[in-house]
Amino acid sequence: MTTYLLKNVSVLGGEPQDLVLKDGVVSTGSTTEGVEVIDATGLIALPGLVDLHTHLREPGREDAETVETGTHAAALGGFTAVHAMANTEPVADTAGVVEQVWRLGREAGYCDVFPVGAVTVGLAGERIAELGAMADSAARVRVFSDDGRCVSDPLLMRRALEYVKAFDGVIAQHAQEPRLTEGAQMNEGELSGRLGLAGWPAVAEEAIIARDCLLAAHVGSRLHVCHVSTAGSVEIVRQAKARGWNVTAEVTPHHLLLTDELAATYDPIYKVNPPLRSAADVEAVRAGLADGTIDIVATDHAPHPHEDKDCEWAAAAFGMLGLETALSVVQQTMVDTGLLDWAGVAERMSYAPARIGRLSDHGRALEDGAPANLVLFDPSVSRVIDSSETASLSRNTPYAGRELPGRVVATFLRGKATVLDGKLA
Amino acid sequence: MKRHLLSAADLTREDAELVLQTADEMRSLADRPIKKLPALRGRTVVNLFFEDSTRTRISFEAAAKRLSADVINFSAKGSSLSKGESLKDTALTLEAMGADAVVIRHGASGAPHRLAHSGWVRSSVVNAGDGTHEHPTQALLDAFTMWRHLGPRNGGTLDGQRIAIVGDVLHSRVARSNALLLQTLGAEVTLVSPPTLFPVGVETWGVETSYDLDAVIPKADAVMMLRVQRERMNGGFFPTAREYSRRYGLDGRRMATLQDHTIVMHPGPMVRGMEITADVADSQRSVIVEQVTNGVAVRMAVLYLLLGGSEPAGSLAEPVETPGDHS
Numbered sequence: 006m007t008t009y010l011l012k013n014v015s016v017l018g019g020e021p022q023d024l025v026l027k028d029g030v031v032s033t034g035s036t037t038e039g040v041e042v043i044d045a046t047g048l049i050a051l052p053g054l055v056d057l058h059t060h061l062r063e064p065g066r067e068d069a070e071t072v073e074t075g076t077h078a079a080a081l082g083g084f085t086a087v088h089a090m091a092n093t094e095p096v097a098d099t100a101g102v103v104e105q106v107w108r109l110g111r112e113a114g115y116c117d118v119f120p121v122g123a124v125t126v127g128l129a130g131e132r133i134a135e136l137g138a139m140a141d142s143a144a145r146v147r148v149f150s151d152d153g154r155c156v157s158d159p160l161l162m163r164r165a166l167e168y169v170k171a172f173d174g175v176i177a178q179h180a181q182e183p184r185l186t187e188g189a190q191m192n193e194g195e196l197s198g199r200l201g202l203a204g205w206p207a208v209a210e211e212a213i214i215a216r217d218c219l220l221a222a223h224v225g226s227r228l229h230v231c232h233v234s235t236a237g238s239v240e241i242v243r244q245a246k247a248r249g250w251n252v253t254a255e256v257t258p259h260h261l262l263l264t265d266e267l268a269a270t271y272d273p274i275y276k277v278n279p280p281l282r283s284a285a286d287v288e289a290v291r292a293g294l295a296d297g298t299i300d301i302v303a304t305d306h307a308p309h310p311h312e313d314k315d316c317e318w319a320a321a322a323f324g325m326l327g328l329e330t331a332l333s334v335v336q337q338t339m340v341d342t343g344l345l346d347w348a349g350v351a352e353r354m355s356y357a358p359a360r361i362g363r364l365s366d367h368g369r370a371l372e373d374g375a376p377a378n379l380v381l382f383d384p385s386v387s388r389v390i391d392s393s394e395t396a397s398l399s400r401n402t403p404y405a406g407r408e409l410p411g412r413v414v415a416t417f418l419r420g421k422a423t424v425l426d427g428k429l430a
Numbered sequence: 431m432k433r434h435l436l437s438a439a440d441l442t443r444e445d446a447e448l449v450l451q452t453a454d455e456m457r458s459l460a461d462r463p464i465k466k467l468p469a470l471r472g473r474t475v476v477n478l479f480f481e482d483s484t485r486t487r488i489s490f491e492a493a494a495k496r497l498s499a500d501v502i503n504f505s506a507k508g509s510s511l512s513k514g515e516s517l518k519d520t521a522l523t524l525e526a527m528g529a530d531a532v533v534i535r536h537g538a539s540g541a542p543h544r545l546a547h548s549g550w551v552r553s554s555v556v557n558a559g560d561g562t563h564e565h566p567t568q569a570l571l572d573a574f575t576m577w578r579h580l581g582p583r584n585g586g587t588l589d590g591q592r593i594a595i596v597g598d599v600l601h602s603r604v605a606r607s608n609a610l611l612l613q614t615l616g617a618e619v620t621l622v623s624p625p626t627l628f629p630v631g632v633e634t635w636g637v638e639t640s641y642d643l644d645a646v647i648p649k650a651d652a653v654m655m656l657r658v659q660r661e662r663m664n665g666g667f668f669p670t671a672r673e674y675s676r677r678y679g680l681d682g683r684r685m686a687t688l689q690d691h692t693i694v695m696h697p698g699p700m701v702r703g704m705e706i707t708a709d710v711a712d713s714q715r716s717v718i719v720e721q722v723t724n725g726v727a728v729r730m731a732v733l734y735l736l737l738g739g740s741e742p743a744g745s746l747a748e749p750v751e752t753p754g755d756h757s
């Protein structure tokens with residue numbers, strides 16, 4: 006196994022130092038013998054990024070993404086661990102399916118894959134799936150979600166929150182009141198009225214988040230709120246945390262950067278669930294991420310084949326790619342704006358998501374003896390996003406043609422380079 | 431004018447007035463023995479109807495034929511369009527056929543916009559109604575009808591004329607296009623609807639809104655009744671058809687409160703007894719049948735201006751001498 010010496014690397018944006026990656030762990034001393042030297046002058050080292058919300062599409066939709074291609078995209082984005090959402094075909098609602106996804110990730114070797122288990126059988130929202138069997142499986146599932154669907158039945162949600170306490174699990178809720186969002190196509194507001202697209206009102210998200218916070222507090226369980234997108238949601242989570250309730254929340258890169266104005270193009274590359282919101286909402290989720298109300302950034306990387314986006318808005322699928330651009334979007338929206346420093350980015354894109362997912366070998370500070378999971382990032386360059394250059398099987402990036410700051414130079418998983426010189430190693 | 435007509439907002443006041451004047455010329459053609467002009471000879475107009483609307487399709491078809499265009503009708507019923515074949519594939523087929531204009535009706539809001547801006551076709555795109563978004567040629571024919579009736583007593587314009595548009599604004603593409611176009615033409619629009627059938631954000635449309643029909647119509651110069659589908663009851667937008675009619679329907683009692691010159695309009699198809707009673711629809715004030723006639727003239731004007739010329743219609747060639755060409 007190659008030993009790497011990272012010369013003059015800026016850990017979390019700090020003073021330049023040397024780091025050695027040897028036998029899968031980090032050491033802060035220097036060595037010169039039999040090592041491959043990487044001049045990391047000007048590069049920032051962050052702990053390997055951890056995504057709590059990734060759609061890898063396998064099994065079932067291997068035309069959109071596979072575990073292999075999705076983990077390639079993850080590595081290129083600086084991730085060393087991703088949580089694969091359960092809405093596959095078949096649904097990841099049994100130990101067998103989650104173990105299959107977990108093994109595929111291990112075989113691909115580019116990024117650790119931690120399957121998310123479905124909360125309910127077939128995501129149908131009727132019966133709780135065998136959460137314990139998934140927790141006890143080789144995949145050691147700790148995060149459960151019906152993502153794409155909301156566990157809207159309050160009693161079912163209560164039971165799920167209670168049940169996962171037995172194995173320190175967490176329910177990650179896709180907060181969307183189904184009746185308030187029937188046929189919904191975009192953020193409900195002035196623009197949806199003008200465009201004649203059915204609205205997805207903020208209250209449909211906020212009402213579920215408020216209810217779930219109350220339920221989690223009532224039964225003393227862990228709740229994680231997926232892809233918070235509205236100012237009202239941020240406020241509800243802020244209040245829940247102020248009361249000491251065990252609630253965590255995520256925001257996607259696209260909700261940090263893009264607004265619903267883009268729907269006026271009727272180009273469904275901008276169609277996503279929850280929808281892009283107003284500029285005021287974008288301000289609020291940035292502020293929430295900065296002050297810790299929102300704990301983490303999670304990509305909601307959602308690959309779709311070309312034909313599912315090359316059509317009229319209503320016929321198109323919801324979702325956008327995110328793994329390869331996440332860190333750049335966070336730099337642009339949070340770092341370059343002065344809202345977060347790189348230590349704050351490490352907290353929100355590595356430490357905290359690893360804690361929520363109960364991962365022991367990810368999200369660790371780059372100190373002596375820590376697993377050598379890290380990313381080298383060059384914040385001084387910028388690039389124009391080209392959708393044809395993605396490692397994902399799908400091309401549905403909303404950033405095509407946009408200039409984004411920063412570039413992942415290298416990613417290491419347990420000391421092995423998965424990305425070098427910005428390319429898959 | 432722009433190359434496409436996707437939204438009533440695409441029209442400046444000059445554009446809109448040019449359409450009205452051109453339509454006026456076209457309408458006079460209807461009184462001639464030979465109702466056909468050679469203006470678009472050799473051009474191909476495709477009517478691409480993903481949604482059933484015989485009246486709108488026939489209106490566009492008649493308009494194109496009276497301008498001597500070749501007309502191809504693609505209709506969703508009984509073809510590959512209803513299921514399966516995508517808008518894009520259909521568009522590529524039309525492109526291969528050399529369509530000069532595509533008139534599209536689609537159930538999805540924004541479908542004409544996609545067709546025009548996705549690089550799938552080079553032809554002009556005319557929105558003939560998309561989802562709950564817009565129906566700009568309906569707004570033009572409505573404005574044309576109002577202009578003919580109200581213009582002569584108002585200096586030849588619609589400036590300051592009060593137009594009440596009543597009914598299901600939320601789901602109405604007609605209301606959206608009319609609200610935009612009538613403001614462009616200087617009219618004062620009041621939308622009247624139960625609160626459940628107003629779109630979020632309507633207060634930013636630059637129009638007045640009211641829940642009270644009786645308070646609005648005595649001041650109106652034109653009252654346009656929108657179609658209300660009974661299915662909306664199931665969505666809980668209003669409790670019963672009877673209650674809707676009582677509060678928002680135009681009946682003889684309400685008609686009696688109108689000013690003498692006020693006209694009553696409806697884009698059709700009407701649900702008689704729901705939003706409008708038969709005696710109102712058939713009254714002297716009703717211009718509903720004339721709206722249909724004007725529809726052909728306005729669509730002729732739109733196709734002519736998009737495809738042919740920027741010249742006023744006064745310079746149009748004489749009618750062609752080959753009657754009865756049914757292609």
Ligand SMILES: [Zn+2]
Binds near residue numbers: 152154179232278279
């Ligand atoms: Zn989701």
